[in-house]
């Protein structure tokens with residue numbers, strides 16, 4: 001079973017390919033309503049209605065290197081298998097929002113997976129893109145916005161390894177406390193330099 005974090009990576013890669021420089025990733029888990037909703041919103045080139053419709057078709061891709069595009073169809077299939085659906089909201093020149101819903105407790109629902117490596121990896125590889133990661137679990141919210149971090153870092157690049165390590169740990173700790181501390185037991189910061197705030201990083 002594919003972890004949802006890998007689907008998210010695929011969908012965010014589409015946003016990057018579409019020239020976005022601000023990408024929001026939102027995961028909203030509600031175990032009372034029994035829903036899980038993943039949203040990826042970008043300010044990239046967008047799609048017209050026909051392209052957005054075709055994007056669900058595995059044999060449509062704007063890639064020139066191969067004939068299939070699977071990112072969207074695979075996430076759509078995963079959502080539909082779990083009593084949910086995938087929606088595409090897109091405007092040419094404005095951006096795209098992809099939203100996938102799942103029944104939270106559905107037996108076929110893949111685990112969310114490792115969002116701290118996913119998001120910190122995206123930040124590390126895309127210096128000029130700002131990411132806003134929001135994760136909500138039954139109303140408890142964790143949020144990370146690279147625009148805030150960049151303001152504090154000033155001329156220190158956000159992609160420097162110690163900053164990326166800090167971001168990764170911050171997401172991991174944040175998700176942990178959002179879940180109430182019990183969901184992920186391995187919460188160690190093995191061997192990593194601990195810095196408590198981005199302004200602690202040397203210029």
Ligand SMILES: Nc1ncnc2c1ncn2[C@@H]1O[C@H](COP(=O)(O)OP(=O)(O)OP(=O)(O)O)[C@@H](O)[C@H]1O
Pocket residue numbers: 010014015018042044045046047055060061062063068069070071072073096
């Ligand atoms: N955020 C987006 N902005 C603009 N166009 C998009 C976006 N996401 C998808 N598309 C369009 O939809 C097509 C299908 O996307 P999909 O992820 O399913 O396949 P792909 O990206 O072409 O290939 P793969 O994901 O398998 O590498 C893309 O080729 C692109 O034309």
Ligand SMILES: [Mg+2]
Pocket residue numbers: 010011013014069070071072
């Ligand atoms: Mg893709």
